[in-house]
Amino acid sequence: MVETDYYELLGVERTADDRTIKLAYRKMAMECHPDRHGGCTEQEAKFKALNEAYDCLKDPQKRAAYDRFGKAAFQNGAGGGDPFGGGANFDGGFSDIFSSIFGEFMDQRGARQNAARGADLRYDLELSLEEAFTGKQASIEIETLQACEPCGGDGSRGESKPQRCGTCGGAGKVRAQQGFFVVERGCPTCYGHGVTIADPCPQCDGEGRTLKRRQLSINVPSGVDEGTRIRVSGEGEAGVRGAGPGDLYLFVHLKRHPLFSREGTTLVAECPISFTTAALGGSITVPGIDGAEIEIKIPAGIQSGDTLRQRGAGMSVLNGRGRGDLISRILVETPTKLTAKQKELLCQFRETETGEECPASKGFFSRIKSAMG
Missing domain, CATH: 2.60.260.20 (Urease metallochaperone UreE, N-terminal domain)
Incomplete structure (x- = not known):
């Protein structure tokens, strides 16, 4: 999946304030308005993309969702995680996205509920204009958390295996009554993982993953532009204790061409x-x-x-x-x-x-x- 980053499209930093984003949008929208280019389909497509980007970034809630999950935040039923952090499922629609953003409770050790899925990773890929024209099989090297080999990723030593947490019953969270409200928090025993390990693997300290460097070969399609985002599914960080991995996101940057x-x-x-x-x-x-x-x-x-x-x-x-x-x-x-x-x-x-x-x-x-x- 290839898509253009909204901030790159408008030519602003991710930390830009509302006024800067508005001014950038007005300037670029005026330059590529279809009426100024005789109905050019290419300019019309760019104009529509600019409007889509500004419609998202001018709204504080939409922008918060986009900053965390990318365009996946607005695709109903789209699974997976955000391009810069942990994982989340969006099967429940847009309202669940904001629940995922603002409804996460932290236990005393800072462990996030359901934080098993591996984090997504970002890699900035620099290409020449010729490479963007032809496409490229790019070889990249990244340092990331991968499944621990001695324990097979489950975090336990030798023949011992993780056991379902007796406090939360494997749910990773517990509920407590506070007046009229029921508050859900991360389990204080398993710290949100749903299992406990009696004999942790000494290599990974029971987490099921270790930091390693690895080489990846990525197929970059022809025609990519500055700011194009390429998603490589399953090539992010390994999940905790055998959980699913995150994704890798490549952001394309083009070198200046002499001609x-x-x-x-x-x-x-x-x-x-x-x-x-x-x-x-x-x-x-x-x-x-x-x-x-x-x-x-x-x-x-x-x-x-x-x-x-x-x-x-x-x-x-x-x-x-x-x-x-x-x-x-x-x-x-x-x-x-x-x-x-x-x-x-x-x-x-x-x-x-x-x-x-x-x-x-x-x-x-x-x-x-x-x-x-």
């Missing part, structure tokens, strides 16, 4: 050309993101800042087929080092100018002359 900047699936390259090429026309060749050379035809009379589009020469479409476009932004360069011969030729050209060669300049100076009366 291209990226706008979704569109690549933008700034291409300087000589003023003679701009005046007479011609062609230039640039290397494509796929390694193939791309010839760009320059029409005569092109102006600095004009753009040329090559269809299908941009980035791969994430989870889809096809490619975006390549936009070449033309920058007309004025020569700074001229030979005597070149200066002579330019002087001859200037003597033949009528003003019709550069209509924008002619119109500008005409307006100035009229304004000064």
Whole structure:
């Protein structure tokens, strides 16, 4: 499962205040509004994603849920845990999410109820733009809690086995009457685990897991962008005493490219050309993101800042087929080092100018002359 982080999408830090988030949303929404791009489907999709992100982050309760559980917080019936902490089940719907967030009771040792499932892990993966285009089988190394080998993950030594807690009956929690209310707390005997261990494993002290380093091979799909989140199920921390593991979340970060900047699936390259090429026309060749050379035809009379589009020469479409476009932004360069011969030729050209060669300049100076009366 691949999804974009709301904070990355809006370009703000996770600690940003409400005003910062609001200003970032307004600026980006204005830039990519579909009406400004002639109904471009790519900009329309980005605009919808921005609205989805802002709708979540502007609401304190939704933001709290998202910070903890990611988009899983808003998927009814979705199992699993949050991307930065412990596990939780959402089978009961949205109301259960907030119950999970704010309804957890801590016993005297700080053990959380039902904290058996392993924690989710985050890994920041840096890719070049070429790797994001083609996809990659990434090899990463992480240090995480894994099932203890000597005890097989159950936390007990040798032939002894964990026994069901006699205080809570294996539930991991006990109830106490306080006036009209019934308060549920973590079991003080088993500390919320539901079992007790008479003879703990000396390797893991009865927890059933130890800290180790390991190598993972992760398939990164083509077309990922800055902030893309990749979920690798079951590759987080091992659970306590044989409980299920958490998940691993990879957050993609792209290195700066020397030629291209990226706008979704569109690549933008700034291409300087000589003023003679701009005046007479011609062609230039640039290397494509796929390694193939791309010839760009320059029409005569092109102006600095004009753009040329090559269809299908941009980035791969994430989870889809096809490619975006390549936009070449033309920058007309004025020569700074001229030979005597070149200066002579330019002087001859200037003597033949009528003003019709550069209509924008002619119109500008005409307006100035009229304004000064």
